[in-house]
Amino acid sequence: MFSIIEKRKLNDSMTLMVVDAPYIAKKAKAGQFIILRVNEYGERIPLTIADYDREKGTVTIIYQIVGKTTILLDQLKVGDAILDFIGPLGKASELEGYHKAAVVGGGAGCAIAYPQAKALHQLGAKVDMIAGFRNKDIIILEDEMRAASDSLTVMTDDGSNGNQGFVTDALKKRIEEGADYDLVVAIGPLVMMRAVCNLTKEYGIKTIVSMNPIMIDGTGMCGGCRLTVGGKTKFACVDGPDFDGHEVDFDETIKRSRTYAEMEKKAAHDYKCHLMESVENA
Amino acid sequence: MPNMNPKKTPIPEQEPNVRNKNFEEVSLGYTEAMAKEEAERCLHCKNQPCVSGCPVGVHIPDFIRHISEGDMEGAYQTIKLTNSLPAVCGRVCPQENQCEHNCVRGIKGEPVGIGRLERFAADWHIKNGKDEEFHAEHNGHKVAVIGAGPAGLTCAGDLAAKGYSVTVFEALHAAGGVLMYGIPQFRLPKEIVQKEIDALKQKGVEIKTDMVIGKVFSVDELFDMGYEAVFVGTGAGLPSFMNIPGESLVGVYSANEFLTRVNLMKAYKPEYDTPMIEPKRVAVVGGGNVAMDAARTSLRLGAEQVHIVYRRAEEQMPARREEVHHAKEEGVEFNLLCNPVAIHGDKDGKVESIECIRMELGEADASGRRKPVPVEGSNFKIPVDCVVMAIGNSPNPLIRTTTEGLEANQRGCIIVNEETMRTSREGVYAAGDAVSGAATVILAMGGGKDAARSIDRYIQSKQ
Numbered sequence: 159m160f161s162i163i164e165k166r167k168l169n170d171s172m173t174l175m176v177v178d179a180p181y182i183a184k185k186a187k188a189g190q191f192i193i194l195r196v197n198e199y200g201e202r203i204p205l206t207i208a209d210y211d212r213e214k215g216t217v218t219i220i221y222q223i224v225g226k227t228t229i230l231l232d233q234l235k236v237g238d239a240i241l242d243f244i245g246p247l248g249k250a251s252e253l254e255g256y257h258k259a260a261v262v263g264g265g266a267g268c269a270i271a272y273p274q275a276k277a278l279h280q281l282g283a284k285v286d287m288i289a290g291f292r293n294k295d296i297i298i299l300e301d302e303m304r305a306a307s308d309s310l311t312v313m314t315d316d317g318s319n320g321n322q323g324f325v326t327d328a329l330k331k332r333i334e335e336g337a338d339y340d341l342v343v344a345i346g347p348l349v350m351m352r353a354v355c356n357l358t359k360e361y362g363i364k365t366i367v368s369m370n371p372i373m374i375d376g377t378g379m380c381g382g383c384r385l386t387v388g389g390k391t392k393f394a395c396v397d398g399p400d401f402d403g404h405e406v407d408f409d410e411t412i413k414r415s416r417t418y419a420e421m422e423k424k425a426a427h428d429y430k431c432h433l434m435e436s437v438e439n440a
Numbered sequence: 441m442p443n444m445n446p447k448k449t450p451i452p453e454q455e456p457n458v459r460n461k462n463f464e465e466v467s468l469g470y471t472e473a474m475a476k477e478e479a480e481r482c483l484h485c486k487n488q489p490c491v492s493g494c495p496v497g498v499h500i501p502d503f504i505r506h507i508s509e510g511d512m513e514g515a516y517q518t519i520k521l522t523n524s525l526p527a528v529c530g531r532v533c534p535q536e537n538q539c540e541h542n543c544v545r546g547i548k549g550e551p552v553g554i555g556r557l558e559r560f561a562a563d564w565h566i567k568n569g570k571d572e573e574f575h576a577e578h579n580g581h582k583v584a585v586i587g588a589g590p591a592g593l594t595c596a597g598d599l600a601a602k603g604y605s606v607t608v609f610e611a612l613h614a615a616g617g618v619l620m621y622g623i624p625q626f627r628l629p630k631e632i633v634q635k636e637i638d639a640l641k642q643k644g645v646e647i648k649t650d651m652v653i654g655k656v657f658s659v660d661e662l663f664d665m666g667y668e669a670v671f672v673g674t675g676a677g678l679p680s681f682m683n684i685p686g687e688s689l690v691g692v693y694s695a696n697e698f699l700t701r702v703n704l705m706k707a708y709k710p711e712y713d714t715p716m717i718e719p720k721r722v723a724v725v726g727g728g729n730v731a732m733d734a735a736r737t738s739l740r741l742g743a744e745q746v747h748i749v750y751r752r753a754e755e756q757m758p759a760r761r762e763e764v765h766h767a768k769e770e771g772v773e774f775n776l777l778c779n780p781v782a783i784h785g786d787k788d789g790k791v792e793s794i795e796c797i798r799m800e801l802g803e804a805d806a807s808g809r810r811k812p813v814p815v816e817g818s819n820f821k822i823p824v825d826c827v828v829m830a831i832g833n834s835p836n837p838l839i840r841t842t843t844e845g846l847e848a849n850q851r852g853c854i855i856v857n858e859e860t861m862r863t864s865r866e867g868v869y870a871a872g873d874a875v876s877g878a879a880t881v882i883l884a885m886g887g888g889k890d891a892a893r894s895i896d897r898y899i900q901s902k903q
C-alpha cells in the first residue's frame with residue numbers, strides 16, 4: 159500500500175498528489191511513469207512521474223480527472239493509500255546536448271512538460287516554454303513553468319487570458335522570429351502533438367513527443383500499447399514513452415486510443431450517478 | 441483384481457452448450473467413487489514406466505494405491521513429496537505426452553487417468569485436509585527470486601523448506617505468473633492458484649508484488665541488499681506479432697493482452713473496471729494451448745462465431761488434445777492449413793475482416809514436421825471484428841539487458857548449465873520459460889526445483 163502524503167487541487171479537473179513510494183523515488187528519472195491501481199476492482203492506469211524526492215522517498219503525480227479511475231483516485235484523501243503503485247516504468251527522456259529548446263505543453267500535458275523543461279534547463283539548454291489551455295480558469299502550474307524556463311508563453315483557445323490562439327501559433331511565431339531551436343518537446347493531447355509535429359517537420363526541427371496509448375502491465379507483456387514509429391511496431395511502455403514525433407503514426411494511435419471510448423463514458427457516468435445517490439442518501 | 445475396463449472412468453463435465461457461456465470450470469472432477477474406480481485400473485507395475493514420464497517424478501503408483509485404499513490425504517501427501525502444485529498440474533499438465541504417455545494400460549486401451557486422479561487428491565485435500573503450520577528453522581541465508589510463476593514459486597518453496605529466507609519479487613500486482621494472467625478460469629480456477637500461493641506464504645515465503653526487477657532494483661542491487669543468490673523465473677511474456685498489414689487496427693490483440701484483461705483484470709465481471717470489447721466474430725491465429733484458451737474465452741465473452749486460423753494441419757497442433765476436443769465441442773471452428781496475410785479495417789480503424797491464404801503441406805523440415813507452403817491465388821476473407829494473435833511468446837529482455845554478464849541465446853533465452861541451472865553469472869540461477877522459451881508448467885516447476893537444489897549447494901559450499 160502506498161500512502162498519500164499530500165494532495166493539492168490545481169484546478170477543477172486537475173490534482174497533484176505526493177505518494178510515499180521510496181523504492182521508486184530512488185530510481186525515478188524525468189520522462190518515466192508509474193502504473194497504479196486504486197483498489198481491488200480497479201483497472202491499471204499509467205501516470206507520469208511529475209517529480210520525486212529521493213530523500214523523502216516520495217513520488218509526485220499530477221492527474222486530470224477524465225473518467226472513472228481518475229475520479230476514484232481523486233476520492234482518496236491524505237492518509238489514505240493507493241493499493242498498487244508500480245514503477246519507475248519506461249525509458250527516461252534523453253535531453254542532453256541541446257542548446258535551445260521549446261517545450262510545448264497542452265492542458266494536462268503541462269504537468270508532464272514542465273519537468274522536462276526543468277531537466278533541459280538544468281542540462282544547460284535555453285528553454286522557451288509554451289503552454290496552451292482552453293481558457294484562463296484552468297491554467298495550472300504557471301509559477302512552476304515560469305521557474306523552469308527562460309520564457310513562458312501561455313495561450314488560451316478562447317483568448318480569456320488575453321493571448322488567444324493555439325500553441326502551434328505561438329511556436330510558429332517564435333520560429334519565424336528566429337528562435338533557432340535544435341529541439342522541440344511536445345506533450346499533450348494527441349491532436350496537439352500531431353499539429354506541433356506537422357509544424358516542426360516543415361522547419362526540420364527535431365521533435366520529441368511523449369506518447370500515451372492505453373496500457374495494462376507497462377512491462378512489455380501485453381503489446382496493447384503498441385504504436386507505429388518509422389514504420390516499425392514499438393511498445394510505448396518499454397521503448398518509450400518518448401518518441402521522435404516525425405516518425406509516429408498519429409492517426410493510427412488516435413484511433414486506437416478510442417478503443418473503449420463508449421465503455422469508458424458509461425463507466426464514468428454510472429459512477430457519477432452512484433456518487434450522487436450516495437450523497438442524496440447521506 | 442484390477443479394473444480391466446479399457447476406457448478411463450469418464451469425468452463429469454459441464455455440457456458444451458452451457459459451459460461456453462460461463463467462466464466456471466469445465467471439468468467437475470471425480471467423486472470419491474469414481475476416483476476409486478479409476479485407481480483400480482492401475483496395475484502397479486514394478487518398473488513404473490509412468491513415473492519416468494513425469495518431469496518431477498511423482499510417485500504415481502503409490503499415490504494411486506492410497507486412493508484405492510480410500511486414504512485420500514495419504515495420496516495427496518505422496519504427490520506433494522515431489523510436486524508442489526498438484527491441484528494445478530492435475531488440471532493443466534499435458535499428461536498425454538508425459539506420465540500417461542508411458543502408462544502400460546495405454547497400450548491396449550486408454551492409460552490410467554493419472555492427471556484426473558492427481559487433481560482429485562489435491563481437491564480432496566483443499567476441501568478436507570489440513571495444512572500443518574510448518575516453519576523450517578531459519579538458516580540465516582537470504583535468496584531472491586524474480587518472478588512468481590510456477591518456476592519461481594517452486595524454487596522459493598523448496599528453499600524455504602530448507603530454512604532459507606526467500607523473497608519473491610513479482611512485477612504484476614498478483615503472484616502466479618501465467619497461472620493467474622494467462623490460463624483461463626474455466627480451465628484453472630484462480631482460487632486454486634491463490635490457495636497454493638497462500639500455502640507458500642504460510643511456509644514463510646515473502647512475496648513482494650508490484651516490483652519490476654530491472655527497473656526498481658537491478659540483479660546487482662539485490663546482491664548488495666544481502667541476497668546471496670538470485671533465481672530468475674521471469675517466464676516468456678513478450679508477445680510476437682506476425683508483422684502483416686492491419687495488426688494495429690482496433691480489435692487486434694495479442695493473446696497476452698486478451699487473456700490478461702479477462703483473467704488477471706477480470707473484465708468479464710461487471711464489478712471490475714478494466715474494459716473489454718464484446719466481440720461478435722473472432723479469429724484466433726495459432727494452434728497451441730494459448731490459441732485454444734483465447735478462442736474459448738471469446739465464446740464466453742459472447743462471440744457468435746470463433747475461428748481458429750492455423751497454418752499447419754490438426755495433427756501438428758501443439759495444443760493439448762483434450763483442449764482441442766473441448767474447443768470443438770464448444771463450437772470453435774477450425775480453419776486449418778490457412779495463414780493470415782492481412783487484416784482489413786473500416787474507416788474508424790476497426791477490424792472488418794482477416795485475409796488468409798490456403799496452405800498445403802510440403803517437404804518435412806529439420807524438425808521432421810512437414811512445412812506448410814502457400815497455395816498461390818487461394819486468398820479468402822473471414823469477416824471478423826476481433827483478431828487474437830496467439831503465435832508465441834519469447835522472454836522479456838528486461839533482466840538480461842540490465843544484468844551485466846548474463847548470457848542469452850539468439851532467441852533471448854537465458855543460457856544455463858542444464859543440470860545446475862546456473863547462468864553465466866555467479867550466484868544467478870534461472871529456469872522455466874525464461875530459459876526454455878514458452879513450454880509447460882511442470883517443466884518450469886522441475887527447473888525451479890533443480891535450481892533450488894543448486895542454490896542450496898552453492899550457498900552451503902561458500903561457508
Ligand SMILES: Cc1cc2nc3c(=O)[nH]c(=O)nc-3n(C[C@H](O)[C@H](O)[C@H](O)COP(=O)(O)OP(=O)(O)OC[C@H]3O[C@@H](n4cnc5c(N)ncnc54)[C@H](O)[C@@H]3O)c2cc1C
Nearest residue numbers: 203204205206220221222225226227228370371372373422
Ligand atoms: C505513459 C503515460 C503517462 C501518462 N501520464 C499522465 C499524467 O501524468 N497525467 C494524466 O492526467 N494522465 C496521464 N496519462 C493518461 C492517463 O493514463 C489516463 O487519463 C487515464 O488512464 C484515464 O483513466 P480514467 O478511467 O479516469 O478515464 P477513462 O474515461 O477510462 O479514459 C479516458 C481516456 O484515457 C485514456 N486511457 C484510458 N485507460 C487508459 C489506460 N489504461 N492507459 C492509458 N490511457 C488510458 C484513453 O485515451 C481514454 O479514452 C498518461 C498515459 C500514459 C500512457
Ligand SMILES: Cc1cc2nc3c(=O)[nH]c(=O)nc-3n(C[C@H](O)[C@H](O)[C@H](O)COP(=O)(O)OP(=O)(O)OC[C@H]3O[C@@H](n4cnc5c(N)ncnc54)[C@H](O)[C@@H]3O)c2cc1C
Nearest residue numbers: 587589590591611617618622653675872873879880881884
Ligand atoms: C494462455 C496459456 C495457456 C497455457 N496452457 C498450458 C497448459 O495447459 N499446460 C501447461 O503445462 N502449460 C501451459 N502454458 C505454459 C505455462 O503456463 C508456462 O510454461 C509456465 O507458466 C512457465 O512458468 P514460468 O514460471 O517460467 O513463467 P511465468 O508463468 O511466465 O511467470 C513469470 C513471472 O515473472 C514475472 N516477471 C517477469 N519479468 C519480471 C521482472 N522483471 N521482475 C519481476 N517479475 C517479473 C511475470 O510477471 C510472471 O508473473 C500456457 C501458457 C499460456 C500463456
Ligand code: SF4
Nearest residue numbers: 494498529533538539
Ligand atoms: S505432475 Fe503432471 S506429468 Fe507428473 S504425474 Fe502429475 S500430471 Fe503427470
Ligand code: SF4
Nearest residue numbers: 482483485490543544
Ligand atoms: S504405468 Fe500405468 S498401470 Fe503401470 S503403475 Fe503406472 S499408472 Fe499404474
Ligand code: FES
Nearest residue numbers: 376378380381395
Ligand atoms: S502496456 Fe502492455 S506491453 Fe506496454
Ligand SMILES: [Mg+2]
Nearest residue numbers: 225226227422
Ligand atoms: Mg478508465
